[in-house]
Amino acid sequence: MKTIGITGGIGSGKTVVASLLGVMGIPVYIADEESKKLTDSSPIIRQQLTALFGSDLYTSKGLDRPLLASYIFGHPERLEKVNDIIHPEVNRHFLQWVKQQESDLAAIESAILFESGFDRIVDVSLMVYAPRALRIQRASKRGTASREEVERRIQSQLSDEIKKERANYVIYNDDIRAIIPQTEAVIAAIRRG
Template sequence: MIIVGLTGGIGSGKTIVANFFKALDIPIYIADDEAKRLMAKSKVIKRKLTALFGEDAYIDDALNKPLLASKIFNDKAYLKKMNAIIHPKVASHFKRWVEKQESLYVIKEAAIIFEHNKEANYDFIITVIANMDVRISRVIKRDHSSKSKIETIIKNQMSDEEKIKKSHFVITNDNLADTENQVIKIHQSILKHIKKLKN
């Protein structure tokens, strides 16, 4: 099975791109959604997060997101420890998910492939980029965040330039019709590659 990574900075529109691939019958695995689900459901993760962040990590059995966000934002060591708890669980879930798929390739959408040096886990990596103003307005609309908070997040993320250098494909996601055309071209390129492998 060919594994394709789909990544990009905050507000680049990874979900828009993922949906275009979904329309082409390509199975999509959203790593962030799975991580959230596991944090809410897994007893092992709950126990470990409570040990890391304290008894207030969960309130009425629901993850205390503001507490975790403030601790992670102020101390990167917390983020590292939290990722060490969650990422292996997501990885093993993804492996099981892949085994159930019957398509020629699958896509795993993950925000931080390069930051964690996980390139080797993918046959191809697609990076989604977009105009900075477009990215900021998307996130303001989606998360109701302030412009300055979003700019801080973007500054803390790996730059598009660095991601582009490490990617097999790049999608500029400023115009929906154009984005869809780019997705179709990449889809055809991947299928061509798979056909070559089979021959």
């Protein structure tokens, strides 16, 4: 089985591409959703985070995300420590998940594929690219974040140019080129490759 890492910044359309893969019968692991579940359920993550920040970090409902955010906001060294706890567990969970799939391909979708090191556990990487202005427009329309928050998130992640250089494949989601034929072509190339 070959594994694919799908990435792209906020508003790029990586979730659309992940959905297309799902329609094509390719199972996709959504790293953001799974990492949230793991922070609540993994005893390893819980033990290491509470050792770092104290037992009040967890409630009966799981991780107190706003409290964790308050501890790491503006403290890149703390964020790095948290990532060093969570990312290896997500890696392990993904690799276990892959073993359970019955397909020739499986994928992981992650906005921080390269930053997290998830790119090292997949066979190929696929970046979904959209121009910055279009990404900001799309993400702002969702209503979950203000334009300023979207721009801050874009600036906090690896630049699209670096992601494009590091990715094995790029799909352009620019409202000019059709995304479905590009996705089909990339999957065909990966299967041949």
